[in-house]
Amino acid sequence: MRLSVIVPVYNVEPYIRRCLDSLINQTYRNLEIILVDDGSTDRSGLICDEYALMDKRVQVIHKVNGGLVSARQEGIQHATGEYATNVDSDDWIETDAYEFVVKQLETYYPDMFVLGYKKEYAEFTEEYRQLLEDGLYTYTQFWKAFNYCVETTDFFCQPIDMSLCNKVVKTELLKKHQLSCNRAIGKNEDDAVVFPCLMDADSVYVDSNCYYHYCVRRDSLLWKSHEEDYKLFLQLSKGLLAAYVDSRKKNEINKQFLVYKLYYHLMLDIPEKLITDQRCIMFPQIRAESNIIIYGKGAFASRLVNRLNKLKFCHIVANVDKLDIGQIKEISQEKYDYVVIAILNCSIVEKAIDSIMDVGAPKAKILRIEKENMKSIFLPEEVRAMLDVL
Secondary structure: OOEEEEEEEOOOOOOHHHHHHHHHOOOOOOEEEEEEEEOOOOOHHHHHHHHHHHOOOEEEEEEOOOOHHHHHHHHHHOOOOOEEEEOOOOOEEOOOHHHHHHHHHHHHOOOEEEOOEEEEOOOOEEEEOOOOOOEEEEHHHHHHHHHHHHHHOOOOOOOOOOOOOOEEEEHHHHHHHHHOOOOOOOOOHHHHHHHHHHHHOOEEEEOOOOOEEEEOOOOOHHHOOOOOHHHHHHHHHHHHHHHHHHOOOHHHOOHHHHHHHHHHHHHHHOHHHOEOOOOEOOOOOOOOOOEEEEEOOOHHHHHHHHHHHHHOOOEEEEEEOOOOHHHHHHOOHHHOOEEEEOOOOHHHHHHHHHHHHHOOOOHHHEEOOOHHHOOHHHOOHHHHHHHHOO
């Protein structure tokens, strides 16, 4: 079986060799490695050409800069393998990853194969496994398990994450939804493709192995605020809801998941839409006079801290994560009203609660995002209008 590997490349000179070495040194050899240089202005494109000379499985496409969606679209159009997968050029995969994947593909032949992944921070590594049990799911089995997980798990639960790079998809299915993806999305491009693929797939195989390594870079778009963020959010919302409406089996999915997912992207990208000088929808217990400790230093926590400070909504006593959580011990309980968990992954939140209690914070003072506060009535008017037509 030939596996097509698509790698969009843009100004990643410090990382690209690590990525490409992990691909050409795979124990599974029947790969088609498609590098799409999206108008890089550093030496990334030259490095791609160097690897093409070194390994005949590597082909390089040089194009004018058009963004991640356009680069992936260019790549999938050249894919000839039965299955295709994506690798971001600052990430890498373990040497035996594709040998394992192809063995499962040849056994079960699913429309989509889903793995876990590892987030590589500068200071530590975290594993992200899927919440669904390992195994092959038909469409009906998949959404039954998916809905049950959403209904019985705290916010925010994605039983299958929406990252594209830890998925292997039948090429024709991926091509259909990658090519129809709106190039103007500009952010959360993975969600805009993976969700439609899931809605369209007749079978999904889930595996808990974590072969993919995602490099967390604080200079990425996810960590930054831009004037266009809300416009991009509306583009993404429109695409997600259109995928639901267009699906021939849309009645299988719990619509409430769509509401939670829209909130998730609002919190991650435009938290200012959910925090005014009068109210914080995510944490309604917080008041203007509250003293809080924020637990978490990821993209969501960073944006939340900036918004609260800008509004002077409350007083942030400290901002900690698992590396410096011991600071909470040194703060008298009278000095803070709440410890706010600014993390969106429900699996990590559970572990965080235990860790925070271990350093002396009472459970009554620990706040997490609760599903009952995620009501469609609090979404922006434009998004509510989209939901009303479902």
